[in-house]
Amino acid sequence: MERQYWIRSKPVYTSLLWHEKATAHLVIAEGDGGMAVLKLLQQKYPTQQVNGFFVKSPNALKNYADIISSLAPAEFKVFGNTTEALNSLKITLADCCMGTCFYVAGSEGFIWQVAKVLASVGVQDDDIDKELCGTLARTVYCVHCKAITHDAHHSVVACSGCQRQLFIRDHFSRRLGAYMGLMVDAEQPGILPSIEEVYP
Amino acid sequence: MSHLNVKVAAIEQVTEHVKHFTFISENGEKLPAFSGGSHVVLALNINGRIHRNPYSLMSSPLNTEHYGVSVRKQEMSRGGSVFMHEQIKVGSRIQITYPVNLFSISKLSHKNILIAGGIGITPFLSQIVDLNRMDTEYELHYAYRSPEHGAFRQQIEDMCGERSHFYVASDGQILDFYALLSKQPLGTHVYVCGPEPMVNAMIAAARDLGWPEKHIHNEQFTAPQAGESFKVKLALSNIELEVPSEMSMLEAIEEAGVDAPYLCRGGACGRCELDVVSCDGSIVHHDNYLTNAEKTGGKKIMPCVSRAKCQQIVVNL
Numbered sequence: 449m450e451r452q453y454w455i456r457s458k459p460v461y462t463s464l465l466w467h468e469k470a471t472a473h474l475v476i477a478e479g480d481g482g483m484a485v486l487k488l489l490q491q492k493y494p495t496q497q498v499n500g501f502f503v504k505s506p507n508a509l510k511n512y513a514d515i516i517s518s519l520a521p522a523e524f525k526v527f528g529n530t531t532e533a534l535n536s537l538k539i540t541l542a543d544c545c546m547g548t549c550f551y552v553a554g555s556e557g558f559i560w561q562v563a564k565v566l567a568s569v570g571v572q573d574d575d576i577d578k579e580l581c582g583t584l585a586r587t588v589y590c591v592h593c594k595a596i597t598h599d600a601h602h603s604v605v606a607c608s609g610c611q612r613q614l615f616i617r618d619h620f621s622r623r624l625g626a627y628m629g630l631m632v633d634a635e636q637p638g639i640l641p642s643i644e645e646v647y648p
Numbered sequence: 649m650s651h652l653n654v655k656v657a658a659i660e661q662v663t664e665h666v667k668h669f670t671f672i673s674e675n676g677e678k679l680p681a682f683s684g685g686s687h688v689v690l691a692l693n694i695n696g697r698i699h700r701n702p703y704s705l706m707s708s709p710l711n712t713e714h715y716g717v718s719v720r721k722q723e724m725s726r727g728g729s730v731f732m733h734e735q736i737k738v739g740s741r742i743q744i745t746y747p748v749n750l751f752s753i754s755k756l757s758h759k760n761i762l763i764a765g766g767i768g769i770t771p772f773l774s775q776i777v778d779l780n781r782m783d784t785e786y787e788l789h790y791a792y793r794s795p796e797h798g799a800f801r802q803q804i805e806d807m808c809g810e811r812s813h814f815y816v817a818s819d820g821q822i823l824d825f826y827a828l829l830s831k832q833p834l835g836t837h838v839y840v841c842g843p844e845p846m847v848n849a850m851i852a853a854a855r856d857l858g859w860p861e862k863h864i865h866n867e868q869f870t871a872p873q874a875g876e877s878f879k880v881k882l883a884l885s886n887i888e889l890e891v892p893s894e895m896s897m898l899e900a901i902e903e904a905g906v907d908a909p910y911l912c913r914g915g916a917c918g919r920c921e922l923d924v925v926s927c928d929g930s931i932v933h934h935d936n937y938l939t940n941a942e943k944t945g946g947k948k949i950m951p952c953v954s955r956a957k958c959q960q961i962v963v964n965l
Binding site for chain 2 (some may be wrong): 472544574
């Protein structure tokens with residue numbers, strides 16, 4: 449988290465709102481993203497077809513899956529894990545046309561996993577509405593060994609690949625869905641800055 | 649800004665109103681490489697005054713021995729196209745800018761729909777070469793008034809085969825944007841170039857169907873319109889000048905000896921944007937670059953096409 453300047457690659461997340469002009473709607477959410485889905489269901493419901501994919505998570509604040517299933521059972525399919533949901537999404541995407549609006553909600557890691565699937569069929573980052581829910585946990589890409597470390601909550605994290613202590617920068621790769629991590633004690637090994645939980 | 653010196657190697661009358669010009673470099677060397685959809689700005693000396701008009705390059709990007717542009721004669725315009733038609737001969741020398749591309753094919757596209765109206769076909773001719781070379785899926789939809797106005801139809805049929813579709817208004821063939829843009833696969837991008845009402849209708853249809861903005865591309869070069877004369881003060885250079893009714897604000901600034909930034913000179917690219925310090929009247933915006941909020945805000949002006957209705961406008965230049 450850097451305050452003195454703004455890194456343009458850092459994604460900006462918003463609140464999900466139905467697009468009035470659309471030919472269809474696709475909602476993909478996970479865990480605490482269930483709250484964003486419930487907020488969508490509170491809004492004036494679209495006249496076009498809605499297809500939803502919801503991934504249950506034991507870490508979510510509430511059992512959103514049950515609430516969503518009771519409110520919109522025909523539109524939303526519930527999955528036990530992300531892989532199953534993304535496989536089902538890929539099958540649905542084959543029948544989608546231009547004019548389909550995309551809404552994604554959940555942790556940052558989940559959002560960019562979905563974005564990667566959507567990119568494979570030509571849906572661009574800017575075409576997708578994204579709401580970050582539940583946690584600010586970051587996925588980190590180690591610039592030294594290129595390993596990915598998931599769920600980093602602190603300003604410095606140990607790399608899952610090379611064990612180096614990585615400072616997490618705001619530079620974000622949309623292709624990798626991860627922030628840049630740099631060895632923080634390269635000049636003076638063992639001398640670390642104070643480590644704080646900034647991504648709860 | 650550096651320029652290229654070219655001479656006219658050939659002129660071809662394509663239709664009643666359209667002439668095609670072939671340029672080669674004056675020193676016989678190859679011209680700079682460009683990508684499909686690029687344009688150049690021609691500097692035309694008309695009665696001692698320099699007119700700068702943008703034209704799309706329609707020759708193949710694979711062959712830079714020459715550049716090709718096509719010009720439709722616009723009787724109601726300020727004279728650039730009439731000058732090209734009546735005064736420019738084989739052997740004439742013209743100064744042009746390096747090619748600039750404000751209308752390129754999206755590298756992220758999975759399919760491309762090109763829509764042309766009339767002379768708006770020109771940027772697509774160089775784009776088609778790129779699309780064929782990259783083996784990208786595309787279709788071209790070309791609408792024009794009547795059979796005699798269908799410039800380059802044979803060339804397009806040869807280049808695109810079944811991917812080209814023609815709509816001749818006099819034969820009652822109408823291009824239905826809603827029908828065309830419905831049911832297109834994800835990852836499709838649409839590009840339109842043509843008369844303003846057509847461009848606007850296409851964009852409106854795409855938005856109405858829920859197409860995201862990043863998938864909608866258009867190129868509209870606006871010719872500077874004549875208007876009432878007004879005074880300009882350049883705050884930084886401390887120069888006062890008058891913009892005559894027949895001249896654009898950018899041209900008047902250049903005439904006063906100030907090297908103002910510009911690229912497209914058609915209100916499309918945003919390069920010439922100036923901050924307005926004050927204006928004792930109103931700005932008449934003609935560009936396609938500023939947002940509506942910026943236009944109403946009155947703090948910015950694109951001097952290549954826009955004017956002011958005032959006694960004096962002060963800009964930061």
